[in-house]
Amino acid sequence: MRTFANLFLFFFMVDGLLSIIDDLLAITFGIEGLAPLRNLNALATLLLAVPMFFSLGFDRRLPKRMFLPLLLFLLWSTVGCWPLTGLIPLPKLSLLAAFLQLILGTLVLAYQRYRSGSLQLRPDDFSGTSFSLTHTLGYFAVTLLCLPVIAVYLAVASVSHQVETQTAGFMRIGLDGLYMKERSYRQGEKEVRLSGMIHIGEQSYYKQLAESIENRKTLILAEGVSDQQGLLKNRFDYSGLGNALGLSTQQELAFDARHVDLAEIETIDWQDKEVSRPHITVADVDLSTFKPLTVEFLNQLGQLLTGNGSFRENFAAYNAWLEEHMTPDLYDSIMEDILDRRNEAVIRHLERALNSYQTIVVPWGAMHMPAIEAALEEQGFTRSTERERLSLAYASIPVGELIQRFKEAPSGQN
Numbered sequence: 001m002r003t004f005a006n007l008f009l010f011f012f013m014v015d016g017l018l019s020i021i022d023d024l025l026a027i028t029f030g031i032e033g034l035a036p037l038r039n040l041n042a043l044a045t046l047l048l049a050v051p052m053f054f055s056l057g058f059d060r061r062l063p064k065r066m067f068l069p070l071l072l073f074l075l076w077s078t079v080g081c082w083p084l085t086g087l088i089p090l091p092k093l094s095l096l097a098a099f100l101q102l103i104l105g106t107l108v109l110a111y112q113r114y115r116s117g118s119l120q121l122r123p124d125d126f127s128g129t130s131f132s133l134t135h136t137l138g139y140f141a142v143t144l145l146c147l148p149v150i151a152v153y154l155a156v157a158s159v160s161h162q163v164e165t166q167t168a169g170f171m172r173i174g175l176d177g178l179y180m181k182e183r184s185y186r187q188g189e190k191e192v193r194l195s196g197m198i199h200i201g202e203q204s205y206y207k208q209l210a211e212s213i214e215n216r217k218t219l220i221l222a223e224g225v226s227d228q229q230g231l232l233k234n235r236f237d238y239s240g241l242g243n244a245l246g247l248s249t250q251q252e253l254a255f256d257a258r259h260v261d262l263a264e265i266e267t268i269d270w271q272d273k274e275v276s277r278p279h280i281t282v283a284d285v286d287l288s289t290f291k292p293l294t295v296e297f298l299n300q301l302g303q304l305l306t307g308n309g310s311f312r313e314n315f316a317a318y319n320a321w322l323e324e325h326m327t328p329d330l331y332d333s334i335m336e337d338i339l340d341r342r343n344e345a346v347i348r349h350l351e352r353a354l355n356s357y358q359t360i361v362v363p364w365g366a367m368h369m370p371a372i373e374a375a376l377e378e379q380g381f382t383r384s385t386e387r388e389r390l391s392l393a394y395a396s397i398p399v400g401e402l403i404q405r406f407k408e409a410p411s412g413q414n
Helices: 002-029 035-058 064-078 090-116 133-166 203-211 239-245 292-306 311-325 328-353 366-378 399-408
Strands: 171-173 177-187 190-197 218-222 279-282 359-365 382-393
Touching: 002 035, 002 064, 002 090, 035 064, 035 133, 064 090, 133 171, 177 366, 190 366, 203 382, 218 328, 292 311, 292 328, 328 359, 328 366, 359 366
Parallel strands: 190 359, 218 279, 218 359
Antiparallel strands: 171 177, 177 190, 177 382
16 A cells, blocks of 8 residues: 555655646647657656545545545646636646646655655555554545535536637636626737627616727627517526526627628718727528528427416427437528528628728627637737626525525416
């Protein structure tokens, strides 16, 4: 057991050192030559960590104050270092985690040197009986008590990672709330601002975005699928949910801007137009361009969110429709309509608008941002600035009031 414990300490320290060197080479010179060796050592460290965790429960001689911090750090770094993910750029976060790992390992070795006079665990450290039933039962009892907290953390970290991956970092789950990012891209005198949006959020969030638009040759490309043929049976309205949560909705976002026709954004003559206010136009598609099953899905979803009847009944109908129709192919088809098709539309209009406007603002849902960002970079735009706004604070959600409403709701009306 002593050899195994010392081996784990060795791999933990080497993992931190290799990570620091590899990250510094990548950030400074763009060299990633140590990545294979680093990944191999990291895998070995994680494989050793699993039996080390159980060994702490069965061998009472292993010093827990030395090894538990190392195991917790490995758990934290393995799930992406949440909640620092998104708050710190990935290359710098990886380097910071590597330094923290090396510092933590050094402190553990310093403690071992203090307690026994050696950097390694010595034979004297393993004197006495290794197994104690009381110790083992106590260790795993405490572990069971901590499991709910660990499970919640892992779940939140996993969801956060998925959200940031799907939105290219335009949405971040923080400790105090949900954050949305705005990134600016420049090419010469042209600037494009991509502002990740959310349907329901803090009133201050929408107000800050609206007030940040400067009064110059600026065009706001707003989102909003039209329905000229009346295919949508239930209008999507998030105000009810927003009111229940004590929040505002994207529909309440009001820009002090002059509406212009989409057809004239490429040929606008600034000598005949006012420039005291920015311009705004809807740069989306019509519902008639969607496939029939996509329209049917949106009607089912609209019925769930805003339709008549109880939520329980609407949810049952929505779930029954999903069970009958939803397949991986249909899901891909729906995503193609509500994401890809709309992305193509706004990118096309953005390219047209750049001929006439100096600044383009695109306040669209965060899921749309990766494709729009990629299109900008293909056109030669480079990221210049980035800012983050708190879109939804956990503290502002009236949890107690919502629970009370749920309890008081009559059967079938909650």
